[in-house]
Structure formats: structure tokens, C-alpha cells
Amino acid sequence: MGKRMLVIGESREGALRNVTFEAIAAAKQISPDGEVVGVLCGEGDLAEQGNEMIYYGADRVITVSDEKLKTYTSEGYGQAIKAVIDDESPEGIVMGHTAVGKDLTPKLASKLETGLISDVTEVSSEGGNIIFTRPIYSGKAFEKKMITDGIVFATIRPNNIASLDRDDSRTGEVTTKDVDIADLRTIIKDIIRKGSEGVDLSESKVIVAGGRGVKSAEGFEPLEELAEVLGGAVGASRGACDAGYCDYSLQIGQTGKVVTPDLYIAAGISGAIQHLAGMSNSKVIVAINKDPEANIFNVADYGIVGDLFEVVPKLIEEIKQIKVNA
Amino acid sequence: MNIYVLLKRTFDTEEKIAINDGRIEEEGAEFIINPYDEYAVEEAINLRDEHGGEVTVVTIGEEESEKQLRTALAMGADKAVLINTEDDLEDGDQYTTVKILEAFFEDKEADIILAGNVAIDEASGQVGPRLAERLDIPYVTTITSISVDGETVQIERDVEGDVEKVETSLPLLVTCQQGLNEPRYPSLPGIMKAKKKPLEELELDDLDLDEDDVEAKTKTVDIFLPPEKEAGKVLEGEIDDQVKELVSLLRNEAKVL
Numbered sequence: 001m002g003k004r005m006l007v008i009g010e011s012r013e014g015a016l017r018n019v020t021f022e023a024i025a026a027a028k029q030i031s032p033d034g035e036v037v038g039v040l041c042g043e044g045d046l047a048e049q050g051n052e053m054i055y056y057g058a059d060r061v062i063t064v065s066d067e068k069l070k071t072y073t074s075e076g077y078g079q080a081i082k083a084v085i086d087d088e089s090p091e092g093i094v095m096g097h098t099a100v101g102k103d104l105t106p107k108l109a110s111k112l113e114t115g116l117i118s119d120v121t122e123v124s125s126e127g128g129n130i131i132f133t134r135p136i137y138s139g140k141a142f143e144k145k146m147i148t149d150g151i152v153f154a155t156i157r158p159n160n161i162a163s164l165d166r167d168d169s170r171t172g173e174v175t176t177k178d179v180d181i182a183d184l185r186t187i188i189k190d191i192i193r194k195g196s197e198g199v200d201l202s203e204s205k206v207i208v209a210g211g212r213g214v215k216s217a218e219g220f221e222p223l224e225e226l227a228e229v230l231g232g233a234v235g236a237s238r239g240a241c242d243a244g245y246c247d248y249s250l251q252i253g254q255t256g257k258v259v260t261p262d263l264y265i266a267a268g269i270s271g272a273i274q275h276l277a278g279m280s281n282s283k284v285i286v287a288i289n290k291d292p293e294a295n296i297f298n299v300a301d302y303g304i305v306g307d308l309f310e311v312v313p314k315l316i317e318e319i320k321q322i323k324v325n326a
Numbered sequence: 327m328n329i330y331v332l333l334k335r336t337f338d339t340e341e342k343i344a345i346n347d348g349r350i351e352e353e354g355a356e357f358i359i360n361p362y363d364e365y366a367v368e369e370a371i372n373l374r375d376e377h378g379g380e381v382t383v384v385t386i387g388e389e390e391s392e393k394q395l396r397t398a399l400a401m402g403a404d405k406a407v408l409i410n411t412e413d414d415l416e417d418g419d420q421y422t423t424v425k426i427l428e429a430f431f432e433d434k435e436a437d438i439i440l441a442g443n444v445a446i447d448e449a450s451g452q453v454g455p456r457l458a459e460r461l462d463i464p465y466v467t468t469i470t471s472i473s474v475d476g477e478t479v480q481i482e483r484d485v486e487g488d489v490e491k492v493e494t495s496l497p498l499l500v501t502c503q504q505g506l507n508e509p510r511y512p513s514l515p516g517i518m519k520a521k522k523k524p525l526e527e528l529e530l531d532d533l534d535l536d537e538d539d540v541e542a543k544t545k546t547v548d549i550f551l552p553p554e555k556e557a558g559k560v561l562e563g564e565i566d567d568q569v570k571e572l573v574s575l576l577r578n579e580a581k582v583l
Contacts, residue, residue: 074455074465075464098486099468099485099486102451102467103455103467105452106420106450106451106452106453106454106455106456106459107455107456107458107459107465109420109421109452109456110424110455110456110457110459110460111459113421114421114543115419115420115421115542115543115544116420116450116452116544117544118449118450118451118452119449119450129547131547135449136447136448136449136549137337137339137343137350137446137447138339138446138449139552140339140343140551140552141343141345141350141549141550141551141552142549142550142551142552143546143548143549143550144546144547144548144549144550145544145545145546145547146544146545146547147543147544148542148543148544148545149541149543150543185464185494185495186464186466186492186493186494187492187493187494188490188491188492189491189492189493190490190491191485191488191489191490191491192488192489192490192491193488194487194488194489201486201487202486206582230583247487248484248487248505249486249487249488250487251487254446255503255504255505256487257486257487262582263576263580263582263583273339273340277339281552283580283582284576284580284582285558286572286576287558292560297558297560298558299555299558300558300560301555301558301559301580302558302559302560302561302572302575302576302580303558303559303560303561304560304561304565304568304569304572305560306565306568310565311565311568311569314565314566314569315569315572315573318569318570318573319573319583322573322577322583
């Protein structure tokens with residue numbers, strides 16, 4: 001019998017984030033014959049989300065519902081999940097390396113006095129050990145790490161470990177657990193949502209990103225159209241955000257989001273190291289830039305030297321064409 | 327206010343990375359204050375100037391880290407502490423670091439501890455939240471604004487681009503995100519003064535710890551560079567033809583369309 005694994009699910013505006021399903025797949029890679037137990041925190045009835053975790057490979061799911069868990073706080077979620085850990089004594093825990101994952105998992109690891117391997121992009125088994133690969137030095141190098149003492153605890157970077165296929169014939173128990181959540185010392189007064197309507201940037205398979213070369217807020221319009229045609233999301237370099245062309249919620253890079261889409265189209269982005277740190281592990285990179293010397297061409301798989309305002313509209317037409325013909 | 331900053335000396339990741347014998351080659355590399363920790367130093371100085379008190383900068387590392395501590399003192403911090411593990415530790419992880427910091431902070435009665443939200447070298451982002459948990463104080467990560475009024479603290483934090491407004495109280499640990507402030511450069515008088523400011527050096531023994539107490543829970547088994555990417559294909563010809571070729575390549579070669 002393999003290890004019992006706990007997967008901490010995460011939802012955004014009522015729906016589970018894809019990285020939750022990827023975390024289930026990672027848990028199964030860590031412990032192929034083990035039991036995967038999902039855990040979900042929130043407010044109201046979480047059974048539907050629980051079932052969704054089962055369709056993606058969890059064996060059973062425990063939900064903790066409480067008014068104090070309506071919005072994420074490390075204290076509230078920390079108490080709820082610690083109570084589940086105490087019940088289940090898992091031998092491994094996996095969660096997404098998202099804003100919530102980054103905030104919550106170090107607290108849990110510290111409570112449990114265990115190791116934690118963050119921001120994992122690959123799980124493998126070598127000589128009986130579970131090995132985690134993760135980027136370091138702004139993505140310029142990778143390290144392989146293993147846990148030497150205590151439970152296996154990792155967060156995984158979205159879009160790197162493929163989730164299992166959804167199978168709604170799978171069944172499993174979804175139970176609720178009551179946890180008495182003590183008063184919180186940290187209160188969320190307000191959340192101001194910025195942009196990112198619809199497609200979640202860090203989980204998108206296609207990203208069209210603009211830089212200073214976009215020149216204005218209106219300049220993003222063709223990029224938005226291209227993203228729409230490709231079913232992707234729009235991102236930006238820090239330069240474009242600093243210049244006020246778009247909101248910081250779109251920023252990709254060391255200080256913004258780290259993304260790994262299947263296709264990354266960089267338009268008018270020079271390719272500063274801070275930007276590369278956020279996207280250089282994308283599977284296929286296309287660069288469109290007027291400057292043939294731009295650093296972005298060094299990481300691009302395909303490049304077009306030209307004016308993005310000429311290239312992007314033509315690209316939209318060409319892709320529309322093949323979609324019609326398909 | 328009794329203000330502390332956790333600071334890490336890091337490799338400047340704008341440098342070219344080379345690997346020698348399974349480790350990052352440090353010979354001849356530039357070392358800096360982790361950029362996110364610079365925001366922490368700056369904010370600590372601002373909090374002190376507004377509310378009074380003292381800023382102490384703490385690092386764990388080797389003798390060389392003194393340089394980064396002196397820089398923080400030159401920016402305006404009052405005191406520095408180097409917990410020197412050179413003779414005691416071969417390897418450590420975030421568990422190790424926090425065990426040491428927990429022992430250090432045991433008798434410090436810190437009102438606020440500021441740290442970077444992530445270090446650009448190992449990029450785990452664990453140390454701040456882990457330490458707060460050990461000290462049983464609240465923490466708020468990736469902050470972009472903070473104001474303290476008595477015991478009450480109002481914070482704005484960056485959550486994947488959204489802004490979250492948080493109310494909490496001292497004592498507190500925060501981790502700093504870009505946008506919080508613009509770290510100052512040390513002034514010449516600042517640099518002169520920094521030479522005379524107190525820099526205390528401690529070893530594990532001084533914290534009643536030995537090697538076994540802080541033994542890491544994880545280990546690095548390999549470090550490698552990403553596979554050399556084949557030179558990309560820069561297309562040629564008329565823009566119309568380039569666009570057609572690109573779509574065809576994305577479809578048939580890269581298979582992403």
C-alpha cells in the first residue's frame with residue numbers, strides 16, 4: 001500500500017483552479033498505489049467541488065465549511081487544514097504554488113516541523129526516492145531536491161504537471177468536517193479585483209504579452225484580439241505596466257506572475273532578465289519585435305523582426321483562416 | 327518600535343550562471359542584498375523615522391555577509407547581527423534557517439519583523455511565514471503598503487495582481503513586494519557612519535543550538551542548467567509570408583495551434 005496523500009484544493013470565484021487537479025496528478029506520481037484525499041475549505045456547500053476533485057482522481061474528499069473561511073486567511077485555513085491533517089496523518093501533502101499556496105504551506109510545514117519543497121515543475125522517482133525538480137536563480141538553473149526526514153510536502157507550479165483526464169464515472173466519499181475556528185488576528189477588509197476577467201493568466205495555455213513596444217493602452221487592443229482568437233490571456237512586461245499601458249495584475253516576470261503556457265507570444269517586449277524569469281520556461285515562445293538585437297530573440301523558438309502593429313493583425317487573420325478551414 | 331529585518335545575501339541573478347561540481351559557481355560572481363529584502367530595509371527605516379525605535383538587520387551566513395549588512399547600516403539601519411554558520415553547517419534548508427531565527431528571536435520582543443517575500447536565488451519564500459508560525463505572531467505576505475497606528479496595522483497586499491486590504495495587529499511579520507517603496511542608495515555620510523555602527527556576530531553555540539537541532543529536512547541532490555535551447559528560427563521575407571510561415575510552424579512543427 002502506497003502513502004496516503006493529502007491534496008489541498010483551491011478555488012477562485014466558486015470554481016476549483018486547474019492547479020488543484022494537477023496537484024492530484026502529482027500526488028499520484030509521488031504515491032502511485034496510495035490513497036489521495038482531497039481537502040477543501042470555504043463557506044457553504046462544497047460537495048460539488050469535492051466531487052470535481054474525485055472526477056480528477058481523488059479517492060475521497062473532506063470539506064471544511066465555515067463563515068470564517070469565506071475568504072482565504074493563513075490563520076483560518078491553517079487551523080482547518082491542520083485539523084484534517086491531525087485526523088488523516090498523511091504521509092504526503094501537495095498544493096498549487098499559487099498566492100494562497102505560497103502563503104499557507106510554509107505555515108503548515110512549520111507547524112508540522114517538516115520540510116517543504118516549493119514551486120516544483122516535475123516529480124520523478126530515482127532509486128526509490130521521490131525527486132522534485134524546481135527552478136532556481138530566476139529560472140536560469142534547476143535543482144533536484146528530496147525530503148530526507150518527515151512527510152513529503154511540495155507545492156507545484158501551475159501548468160507543468162498534467163492533470164488526469166476528467167472521469168465523471170468515478171465515485172468517492174465527500175465528507176464534511178466541523179472545525180472550531182478560533183478568532184482571526186488578521187481580517188480581510190476588502191479585495192479589489194483587477195482585470196484578469198475570464199482566463200486566469202497563470203493557468204492559461206496561451207498568453208499574448210505586450211511590452212513597451214505596445215506604446216499605449218489602446219495598443220493592447222490587437223493583442224487582446226489575438227488572445228481571444230487563440231483562447232488565451234493577455235499579459236504584459238513590467239515596462240508596459242510601469243508606463244501605465246495596462247494593470248499590474250497582467251505583469252509577468254520576477255515580481256509579477258510566473259507562467260508556463262504552451263504558447264507565449266511576446267510582442268514589443270525586449271526581454272529583460274526580470275521578464276524572462278517569469279516566462280522562459282514556456283513551451284513555445286514567439287517573439288515579435290522591431291529590434292533584431294532584442295534579447296527576447298535569444299529565448300524565442302520563432303521570431304519575426306517587424307512592427308507588431310503590422311504583424312499582429314495579419315497573424316489574427318491567418319489564424320482565423322485556418323480555424324475556418326479546420 | 328522594536329523593528330527587525332531579515333536579510334539574505336544573494337547571488338545577483340542578472341549574472342551568468344555556471345555550475346561547477348554540482349554547485350552554482352560563486353567564484354567572481356557579484357553578491358547583493360536580495361532585492362526584496364531591500365524593500366524591507368527601506369520600510370523598516372521609514373517605520374522607525376515615523377514611530378521611533380530601532381532597526382536591527384539580521385542575517386544568517388558566512389563572514390562575507392558582513393558587506394551586505396554594512397550596506398543596510400549605511401542605508402540607515404541602527405544595528406546588525408550576523409549569525410555565522412560557517413564553522414557549524416555544511417547545508418541547511420528553510421527548516422534550518424527558521425530553527426536558528428526562532429532561537430534568536432526568543433528573547434527579542436520584536437514589534438515587527440520585515441523580510442523579502444522571496445529570495446531570488448533559491449526562491450522558496452518560506453522563511454517569513456515559517457518564522458511567524460514558530461513565534462506565534464500573525465504574518466502578511468507580499469505587502470505593497472503598511473501603516474501602523476498604535477497596535478493596529480493596515481496593510482495592502484498584492485495577490486496575483488489583486489489588491490487585498492488587511493487589518494491586523496502588532497507584533498507582526500510582513501514580507502515585502504515590489505511597489506512597497508523605492509529603496510534608497512546609501513549616502514556617503516551614511517557609509518561613513520555605518521562603519522561605526524554595532525555589528526554583532528553570533529554562532530549556533532551562542533543560541534544554545536547545535537548542528538543536530540537544526541538538521542535540514544530536505545536535501546539538494548543535483549543542480550543543473552536548463553537544456554541549451556536550440557537557436558530560435560528568425561523568419562525572413564515579406565511580413566505576409568513570415569506570418570503564414572509562423573502559423574504553419576506553430577501548427578505543424580510546434581503543434582500548439
